[in-house]
Amino acid sequence: MNMKKLILAGMVLLMAGCSSLPKELKVAEGAKLLSYQEVAANPEQSTGQQVLWGGVIADIKNQKAATLIEMVHYPIRSYGRPTSGEESIGRFRVRVDGFLDPMVYKPGRSLTVTGTVTGIEKGQVGEFDYQFPALQASGYHLWKEIQEVEVTTRGYGMYGPYPYGWYGWHMWPYHERVIIRDRSPSGANSPQPVKPTSVPKKISR
Numbered sequence: 001m002n003m004k005k006l007i008l009a010g011m012v013l014l015m016a017g018c019s020s021l022p023k024e025l026k027v028a029e030g031a032k033l034l035s036y037q038e039v040a041a042n043p044e045q046s047t048g049q050q051v052l053w054g055g056v057i058a059d060i061k062n063q064k065a066a067t068l069i070e071m072v073h074y075p076i077r078s079y080g081r082p083t084s085g086e087e088s089i090g091r092f093r094v095r096v097d098g099f100l101d102p103m104v105y106k107p108g109r110s111l112t113v114t115g116t117v118t119g120i121e122k123g124q125v126g127e128f129d130y131q132f133p134a135l136q137a138s139g140y141h142l143w144k145e146i147q148e149v150e151v152t153t154r155g156y157g158m159y160g161p162y163p164y165g166w167y168g169w170h171m172w173p174y175h176e177r178v179i180i181r182d183r184s185p186s187g188a189n190s191p192q193p194v195k196p197t198s199v200p201k202k203i204s205r
Contacts, residue, residue, distance in 0.1 A: 021080045024139040025114050027052060036073050036089060039133045043120040051135060054082035054112035060102045067100040068093060080112045081143050092133040093121055096140060110143040
């Protein structure tokens with residue numbers, strides 16, 4: 001079995017073994033989870049209800065007792081990771097108790113959160129007035145960034161004078177890029193916040 005087949009087989013096993021949510025995002029069985037559209041349409045009736053949303057970090061601000069994260073909403077897959085490359089239906093804000101390092105939770109990183117709706121917060125995106133559905137996080141998972149690796153494999157082809165004459169087979173290398181997405185639900189890549197009154201601990205990645 002060549003290297004390409006080994007990598008593809010490993011990716012299939014990884015996908016098969018990681019269809020469940022990370023432990024930080026687990027919710028009670030049968031719990032009703034509201035969608036982004038439901039909260040945006042009825043924010044007052046949604047207050048106090050539970051959600052499980054994902055997206056990409058657009059901005060992060062450290063406050064005295066919490067961290068406020070502005071998110072671009074994207075649908076999540078069965079194992080919790082937000083999709084990418086699709087048009088977003090909106091933005092939301094999520095408040096996390098404690099300190100999150102903005103060098104780790106930086107814009108562009110994928111994040112999934114579970115929490116309760118606290119209402120609507122007014123703000124701006126650029127100069128545009130915007131109303132953000134707001135959440136108080138009860139759990140969250142920061143996903144590893146997508147990596148690309150270059151795989152060299154070998155293929156076979158016919159050679160010889162064409163269209164007449166003799167033929168043979170020749171083996172040559174070719175390169176292919178394989179995108180590997182981390183789908184581990186272990187939670188090892190979701191550093192926990194520390195109290196804002198203490199010195200932030202070094203976060204290993």
